[in-house]
Amino acid sequence: MSILPCRFASGSIALAALLAFAPLSASAATHLETTAFSFDSASPGRADALVADANGATTISLLGARDMFKYDAENRTGNGPYDNLYQGVFQLNVRAGYKITGYSLMGTFSGEHYVGQLPTGTNENIMPLDWGAAYAGAGVAIRADLPATGGAVPPLSHTTVNLNGTQGFTLDSGPLDHAGLLNLYVEGSAYAERTHAEWWYLDYGFRGRDASYAKIELSRPLLLTVYTQAVPEPHTYALTLAGLALIGGALRRRRRLAQRAAHTDSSLKG
Template identity: 45%
Template sequence: MFSPTQHIAAAVIACSTLLAPHAAFAQVHIETGGLVFDSFYSPRSEYLVSDMNGAATFSLVNAVDRMSYPNMTNYHQDYGSIFQLTAREGYRVTGYSVSGGFYGTHYVGQSPNGSGEPGSASSGAAAWAYASDTPGGASFAYGSHSVSNLNGHSDFRIDSGALDKTGSFYFSFDGYAAGSASPATWYKPGQWWPSRAYSAAEVGLKNPLLLTVYTQAVPEPHTYAMTLAGLALLAGVVRRRKRTVQKNG
């Protein structure tokens, strides 16, 4: 699980990406049926995967570039991002989900007979997603997923729960991947150089993240008025029929 210090550091990264100059990076603007998606700091451009039935899915491609095993014995990779989500006029955002998965390889090298210097391996990764009404403001719809010493795959989906957001708000995704490993070493009889059995502590995101945002049309005020008028008319018809039945009964 990530520490409060890591969380604060990632929040700073996310806010700085929003405010920093972006001459070397793309600013992505995507419009869907009920939503507008904007990113501020994208080495690779995010893109729309699908938009149907009030669900728009975006591929967040940059996290996997940063949170991947960098082929080093010791590493700590941080990532922070922030996106503006704006419900189009006549729509509201009712929720979102972000899905992805970690991969990992973890094993500790050992000498054949347990002699010499033992090997070691340790790895950990975490991802957390949340929303806020202003960049760096109070967060809501918070969720997280973490792994340690992963050997295989660990998929995750972080859901916001029910939302009712018109206009704009901000979605953030932060995370890290870290590990360290050292080999077991020993000397064979008559051999002056050490033999080694290497350890592995690999961990990272295995694919781009998928962000799905759910929207719903908001009835206009005159629609409510027409609905209430129709219900009142229907109630009047029912009352008249009841009176007619009672009179003729």
């Protein structure tokens, strides 16, 4: 089975519809205030928490994603009621005097994968009943819309298949220069299935089995980090330019006075 971590092309209309309520914060699951922007989630019932907000970097923990990015083929009843699909829609309203210079999504997948094996060897008189098989895969993607300019940040994605152990990932938007509203979309899924290897011992008359394992999940919540920078207001630019002009004028006057003094001194000596 293939994992499709990025389905934005077919799902953009549905995702955009989640943002088509006004005001967004009236029915959002999470509303956060940060130094440079406000953050609203359009995913009811999911908790998102502010982790850090300093030095131009704001980190938000997408707690709800961890409950949905998991699948254990051995214990399907424990996989949760969300069909192992996560869709997060977030609205960032950048404050006046700030701009977004980039964002990143960081996470860690952990998994177990083992394919059960039939016995081998010339002394094994068996009849195969089922061949072992196992699959576990997950994927996550992020993209952004820039309503003020009509632009978009292309989707970034990460997938993992049949993981044994842990695997970290970071999806980085690269440099941005954006002020105003920004819509973020995070989506992903996880799935696992397995079949045990089973056989019949013809000489002894009983069944044998070697269990297969397939499991994939997020080890910890996804971390969304938004990078921002202060932008001087127009009147601040004007004051700065005026101040520079005054300083420049004063330096020029001092230079002229110094030149005149030097000229006068040389004339007296002559």
